[in-house]
Amino acid sequence: MTVAIEMVSDPVCPWCWLGLRRIQAAIAQTPDIKVQLLFRPYELDPTIPAAGVDYKEYMGSRVSSPEGKERMAAMRQALIDYGAAEDIPYRFDAVTHRPNSFDAHRLVRWAQGQGKGAEAKEALFRAYFNEARNIGDHGVLVDIARSIDLDADIVADLLKTGADTDIVRQEADTFRQMGISGVPTYIANRRVAVQGAESAEKLERFIRHAAAQLPQERPAG
Template sequence: MTVAIEMVSDLVCPWCWLGLRRIEAALARTPDIKVQLLFRPYELDPTIPAAGVDYKEYMGSRVTSPEGKERMAMMRQALVDYGNAEDIPYRFDAITHRPNSFDAHRLVRWAQGQGKGAAAKEALFRAYFNEARDIGSHDVLIDVARLIDLDPDIVADLLKSGADVEATRQEADMFRQMGISGVPTYIANRRVAVQGAESAEKLDRFIRHAASQLPQERPAG
């Protein structure tokens, strides 16, 4: 039997990059369990316009008090420290644009259909948090597609045509309606869940617990 782990995350969430690395490390610790890792869309702020907004202005409007700004600085430093420990090169100082992540989620959906979901997630996180690229831009998404060996011409046509817009939106809305308000969230077999960029050790235990809940296969004969 297979444990289906759905990672619900947003591509503009720095904790989600850390969460991707940690769930992958957890999978490496559980080679005895068959796991299917699936990536699901979530928009932290679906009100961001398609063209995106200025990053500093946007963050400034969300965190206005001195205490809030101090907490934000501490959170970023914690992320940088965690990133250094796990080879994640965050460069928050380089980011100037806060993109709308919806079309990036469409790209992940298509990549996942080709067995390249994790590669797409990693490439998009790197493009945004390390290279400060606008992952809401179709040109950038086409470049990312090329980087992970998807046909860039096909991806360009899909982006232009509006393919899977409704399916991606419905999926993102479904997880919000399920009560998910923070990401990353991991859901095992739609039965048990854990939220946050937990350690690989904790995610290992989560996977093993989910596997223990599966019906036992009957021996042949």
């Protein structure tokens, strides 16, 4: 039997990059369990316009008090420190644009259909948090598709036509209706869940707990 883990995340969520690395490490630590890692869409702020907004202005509107700014600075430093341990090169100081991430989720869906979901997520995180690229821009998304060996021409056409827009939006809405209010969230076999970029050790225990809930296969004969 397979443990199907759905990672609900957003490519503009810095904790989700950390969460991706940690769930991958946890899976590597459970070679005795067959795990299928699937990526599901979640928009931290679906009100962001399609063209995106200025990053500093956006963050300033959300965190205006001195205390809030101090907490934000502390959180970023914690992420930089955690990232260093996971070989994640965050460069928050370079980010100038807060994109709408919806089309990036569409790219992940297409990549996942080709067995490249994790590669797409990693490439999107790196493009945004390290290279400060606008991952809401179709040209950037096509470049990312090309970098993971997807057919760039097909991806460009799909982006233009609005393919899978309704499906991705419905999926994202479904997880909100399930009560998910923060990411990353991991759901195992739609039965047990854990929220947050937990350590690989905790996620390993989560996987083993989920595996223990699966019905036991009966021997043939």
